[in-house]
Amino acid sequence: MGEVDGRAIVEVRSSIIPETVNREFRLRRRPVGRIAPDDFELVRAPVPKAGPGEALVRNLYLSLDPTNRIWVEDVEQYMPPVQLGEVMRGSGLGQVVESNDPALPPGTIVNGLLGWQDYAVLGGTRGVMAQAVPAGLPVPLPTLLGALGVTGVTAYFGLLDIGQPKAGETVVVSAAAGATGSVVGQIARIKGCRVVGIAGGPEKCGWITRELGFDAAVDYKAADWRDRLRAATPAGVDLDFENVGGEIMDEVMGRMNLGGRVVLCGMISGYNEGKPMHGRFDTILMKRLRVQGFIVIDYLPRFPEAIMQLAQWMAEGKLKHRDTIVDGLERAPEALNLLFDGGNVGKLIVKIADPPLKL
Ligand SMILES: NC(=O)c1ccc[n+]([C@@H]2O[C@H](COP(=O)([O-])OP(=O)(O)OC[C@H]3O[C@@H](n4cnc5c(N)ncnc54)[C@H](OP(=O)(O)O)[C@@H]3O)[C@@H](O)[C@H]2O)c1
Structure with a gap:
């Protein structure tokens, strides 16, 4: 443990990071009609390092949502459109694998706008919006993107x-x-x-x-x-x-x-x-x-209540749900079209990596 700007630094344990390459889907051009695979470019970049106050997250599940199609359109909307060349925005679940943020120790499961990529950096200036998921919830992780998401x-x-x-x-x-x-x-x-x-x-x-x-x-x-x-x-x-x-x-x-x-x-x-x-x-x-x-x-402030x-x-058996899970980040662009073809039942999710590492 060390300290920067009065904040404790959790020791970096890079040996637990299974990959060296971060696959990132970047928006290449604005789609016309249905999403085409070429609308995105799959870039292979080095896995980023967590800087001061930051945490590195290994993405596990990516939520595919109809709003993804809106985000790539250059029209007035509730968030800025994804810009050409940017990593595609997407919400998902991931696990902290390296951390300089004491509030997010390695092992923590987070939920947020982690993007269409293998790894995301939280906190600091380049950080994305995400929140820690309480440990030990008695539901499979994908449920936190759908019926409980x-x-x-x-x-x-x-x-x-x-x-x-x-x-x-x-x-x-x-x-x-x-x-x-x-x-x-x-x-x-x-x-x-x-x-x-x-x-x-x-x-x-x-x-x-x-x-x-x-x-x-x-x-x-x-x-x-x-x-x-x-x-x-x-x-x-x-x-x-x-x-x-x-x-x-x-x-x-x-x-x-x-x-x-x-x-x-x-x-x-x-x-x-x-x-x-x-x-x-x-x-x-x-x-x-x-x-x-x-x-x-x-x-957002009332999410916990819901x-x-x-x-x-769900625990009382009054709320049932199904998830449609597609395996592999590389399939995200084609899988998004399932929402428009009715190819999903319940929540559509892409599995990016095997569930949490034991840290
Ligand atoms: N306002 C918000 O904050 C908010 C938040 C989340 C979602 N939403 C909206 O809620 C809606 C559902 O989103 P979701 O994430 O739950 O997706 P979803 O319902 O799981 O998937 C989309 C479904 O829409 C149906 N569909 C697609 N194109 C259609 C068409 N042309 N005509 C009739 N049905 C069609 C398909 O089912 P069939 O097989 O039945 O065609 C498809 O499975 C979307 O409009 C989304 O934008 C809004």
Whole structure:
């Protein structure tokens, strides 16, 4: 142990770092339409060293999110777009393997914006945003990126804080077999609502009704999906948790009851299009709807409250989840398209490295 600027330095134990090369996906050009592998360049750089006050993290799991597609677009958004030549932004879980920060000793598991790379440096001036994960949580690590991570928290605050569901109301959620939608539907059931999920294909529809307890599912890939939506919502729709936008949102809006609420969480059907999306303003007016967009990072200070409640529901068997895990950082660009093709059930995650080293 030494000291710099009055801060203790944890001894650097470089021998525990398994690799010498850091693979980094850098944004080469702005995608047009779907992500193409050439939109990113896979650069092999030396594994960085932790400087004063910094910690080096070996990335274990990378979360793939629809917002990744937004981040590479040069449009107004809630964070600065990723710049050409920059390491692709991405949230993930990693383990501290070298540290000059006493608050992050080697072995600590961290959760944050670790990027599409094998190693990230936390703290100091080049550091990225990340937080230590409490040790000994009784769930597999990937769960902390999904049902007990950002998408679970998005479902929790989006539905409860913005949507304010009441028992007996009809709630419709789109992308219902995805990471956010699957949790939204289960929370709405816990709150006593009638829940209708919209998802692509009979398998996903079967999962959300049979295993997750949704009251009904509408397969939007079926030719008669509009009729099925009407049949599944005989008393209209009080609350739409919108993840998809476009045609699906228009159709649900057409079923809204007077004074209904629309929680505008995402509009994934338009993210590859690169042009503004539109909505049914006529219906908003005539039906006196409340439509509210939200971004989950605004709830950052309240994340622990949501995670504790979600974890309790999980322990009680009221909240189930699935993860789709793709093996290998090198597959991240192609895997991102699974979100747009419906190739994931529940949370989409890339496994970068074998789970934590014994330190
Ligand atoms: N506001 C926030 O803070 C916040 C935070 C997290 C996520 N979100 C939003 O929430 C939504 C879901 O995100 P997620 O991370 O939970 O992803 P996800 O639902 O796990 O995956 C996306 C799903 O969307 C469906 N989908 C894709 N393109 C579609 C299309 N054209 N029409 C209909 N369905 C389509 C696919 O399922 P099917 O097989 O059913 O087509 C796919 O599995 C996204 O819009 C995302 O941007 C917002």
